[in-house]
Amino acid sequence: MVKAVIGEETRLSSTEDRLSRSAIPAxxxxxxxxxxxxxxxxxxxxxxxxxNxxxxxxxxxxxxxxxxRKKSSRSKSQSSDASSLSIDSDWVAEHARQVSRMLLGGMKVVGVYVWASDSSFKNSTMMVCQAIKGVADAVQHLDxxxxEALLIHICYSPRRWSCRSCLLGSSITSSNLRPCDLKMGRVLSSLxxxxxxxxxxxxxPICSVGESAAQTFTDILRQQLANHAKDLRSANALIDGNLVHNDAPxxxxGEHEVELLFPFMKDAHVEAFSGKDVAGVLLVSGSICSYAYLYAKEPVSQAVDDIKADxxxxxxxxxxxxxxxAEEDLISPNDNSADKEDMPITKLVLCSSTKPFRLPxxxxxxxxxxxxxFICDYLQPSESLEVLKDRCIELKLMENPPESSTFSEVEAEAPLLISKSFWDAVSVSAASSAENLITERSGKETRHEGGENQKRSGKAPNIAIMVGALVLLLSVILGFVFYGWE
Structure with missing residues (x-):
């Protein structure tokens, strides 16, 4: 457990000033x-x-x-001593899930803070612990x-700050809370x-119906992303061209460039397909720009771990x-009553879908x-940058977001998810021609690409065959000229 906590002085002081001016009780x-x-x-x-x-x-x-409330004979101070806090733990957890999605490497939702009087806080230990548990469970999927987690109490009667470290487990009680020192300092400037x-x-791989009767888009990706995460964590790294091999700070x-190096190994794709009745393949390709923030005294290996986690x-x-x-129940492969062409891709049972699609x-x-x-957010193809400003205000990440011109769009093209039949994915000749025949799905409309591009791609194998035949014929003639007279 951490024994000391350093808080960014400017941000914590700003929060205290805001709460003091608002005069809200909690x-x-x-x-x-x-x-x-x-x-x-x-x-x-x-x-x-x-x-709210x-x-x-x-x-x-x-x-x-x-x-x-029924005992009017008691004084106001005595009544306030019996007050407690009512916390909507589910709403706090949902807020934590949304905010955690927007944080970069080295930044996390590490706990909750409570602004309340000393008596109300002491009478609400179980309620506060329940909120901490809900937040920890909500962000565990992404982080x-x-x-452990932090609990910061900002008390206004009397005015003071206190911090506790909370051990996370199946249940959290007051016995899981341990006091730790809270100091103010310049944290952000030292990152x-x-x-x-x-x-x-x-x-x-997309297994056939016999392998999985309800294998959905979500099922496949969540399972395979978990497998890829294991491979990613085992990768080595270069920082500014130097191999990371020690824990020195x-x-x-300035900004440091990180490059991930994967070890040479046998083809993992073949292993994934072996022993299964594969009907198709999901391909996810693209490029991710990742950031991580490191405290000056932390080792560089921590920056690599934060990059991978990001x-x-x-x-x-x-x-x-x-x-x-997708809010409705997943479609069954035997359900013919629904129009599968109108269903969101996330709800399709992929082993029952014969048509390929491309999803940005x-x-x-x-x-x-x-x-x-920086913080980040994710935009759908139909959304504009103005949506980002609204989300930052809605989630209380900032009161006055910067102008859209200062946003950094490093991903010019969004990563693509493509569904193909098995043979189109593993056959080289079939894959080159199938790339131009992918059906793009956008709402209820589909668009087929092909035509002239397919015709031009078909000429390349013919030229290669002709060149090979000429080389073979030339070899026979030269062999006859040099060795045929002997």
Whole structure:
């Protein structure tokens, strides 16, 4: 467990000033930061308040005890001592899930903060622990599992800050809370930035109905992305052209380039297909721009781990976004009543779909945040940059987002997910011609590409055969000329 926590002085002071001016009795929000086991410290970058729920009600409020309301003889101070907090843990967890998707490597939702009086906070330990547990479970899907979280209490009566480290487990109680030192300092200005451009070309098998009666788009990708994450974590890395082989800190300033190196191994795609009745193949290809932020005293190996975690989080976030659009039950392969052409791709049972399709995944856009750092969001092909500004305001990440001209669109082309038949994917000759016959699915319309491109591609094999025949004929003639007279 971390024994000391350093918070960004400017952001924590700004939060305290805002809460003091608002005069609200209670507030709950997320702690954005990092817990580093390498230096045994925690870092707090910012505190993000949880917005009101869909009904317009705050996520945290003060609730007086029912028995105290009936006893008018008691003083106001005695009544306030019995008050407790009411926290909408599910809404706080959903807010954490949305915010976690927008954070980069080295930045996580590491806990919750509570603005409340000392008596209300003490009377609500179980409620606060439930909120911490909900937040930890919500972000676990995107971030690597952590065994602890932070709880920051901002008390206004009397005015003071306190921090506790919470051990995560199947259940969280007051016994899991341990006090730790909270100090103010310059954290954001000491962060070092690492960048990696990661290109990938992944193949995932689609089993026939006999192998899996309900193998959906979501099932395949989530399973195979988990397998790819294991391979990614085992990759070596170069930082600024130097192989990372020790745990020394990085002493140079500026942005550092990271390159991932995968070991030579037997073809994993063949292993994935072996022993299965494969009906088709899902191909995910593209390039991801990844960032990670490292505290000055942390080892460079931590930056590599954060880069890898950011890549995995980005892939999973894109999958979650397109899956969030499908709200109805998944279609059954034997259900002929529904029009499968009108169904979202995320709900198709792929082994029952014979037509190939191409799906552009949401593209990543970087938004300037605090002290030269970035956050990110993902845009669908039909969305504009103005949507990003609205999301930043809605999630309380910033009150006044910067202009769209300052956003960084590093992914000019969104990563593509393509479904093909098995033989079109593994046969070289078939794959080259099938690339121009992919059906693009956009809403209810499909568009077939082919025609002149297919005709031109068909000429290449004929020319190669003619050249080979001429070379063979020339070899026979030269052999007869030089050796035929003997």
């Amino acid at each position: 507030e709950v929000g997320l702690v954005i930061g990092k817990l580093s086991s390498a230096v045994d410290r925690g870092f707090v970058f910012d505190l993000i308040p949880t917005p 729920n869909d009904a317009g009600e705050p996520a945290c409020s003060v609730m007086e005890a029912k028995d105290e 690597s599992a952590s065994d 070092q930035r690492f960048r990696c451009n990661y290109s990938f070309n992944l193949r995932f 990085c002493n140079t300033d 890549i995995i989080r980005s892939l999973r976030s894109r999958l979650d976004i397109i899956c969030d659009e 995944l949401p593209r990543r856009v970087f938004v300037p945040w605090l002290s030269g750092t």
